[in-house]
Amino acid sequence: MNTHQNTVDALNVLLADYHLHYQKLRNFHWNVKGQNFFQLHEKFEELYEDAKLKIDEIAERILTLRAQPVSNFSDYLQLSNIKEASSDLVDHDMVSAILSDYEILLNQLNTVTKLAEDTEDNGTLDITGTYIGELEKTSWMLHAWNQKK
Numbered sequence: 437m438n439t440h441q442n443t444v445d446a447l448n449v450l451l452a453d454y455h456l457h458y459q460k461l462r463n464f465h466w467n468v469k470g471q472n473f474f475q476l477h478e479k480f481e482e483l484y485e486d487a488k489l490k491i492d493e494i495a496e497r498i499l500t501l502r503a504q505p506v507s508n509f510s511d512y513l514q515l516s517n518i519k520e521a522s523s524d525l526v527d528h529d530m531v532s533a534i535l536s537d538y539e540i541l542l543n544q545l546n547t548v549t550k551l552a553e554d555t556e557d558n559g560t561l562d563i564t565g566t567y568i569g570e571l572e573k574t575s576w577m578l579h580a581w582n583q584k585k
């Protein structure tokens with residue numbers, strides 16, 4: 437058995453989470469309406485481009501650990517902790533939905549971190565540490581944007 441199997445399993449859940457999150461960002465990029473259109477249309481694109489890079493990095497980390505990344509959407513839908521969203525949310529609710537996804541992603545990143553610590557898997561820890569810091573910072577900014585005043 438692969439000594440990294442537990443980490444790989446958790447990374448595959450993270451990979452599934454990121455796919456659902458990525459498509460939610462595209463959904464919101466396309467369907468956002470109202471006075472914040474230009475701002476959020478652009479911000480959601482920036483965020484999905486970042487998610488796209490992370491998706492590839494997570495999958496290739498799994499391969500680096502000599503395991504196979506889950507690669508089909510039907511499997512992502514089953515594995516992911518993240519749920520799809522309506523296309524008709526108002527702008528502030530879209531941002532709240534992204535913030536909820538961040539909590540789920542951070543939770544899964546912490547799970548991966550604990551498992552990677554068990555096997556002194558510093559390559560994976562390097563990735564999770566970076567992602568956690570970035571998500572926390574973007575989370576603060578989206579939270580600030582979402583305040584009424």
Ligand SMILES: [Fe+2]
Nearest residue numbers: 465466477481
């Ligand atoms: Fe676009």
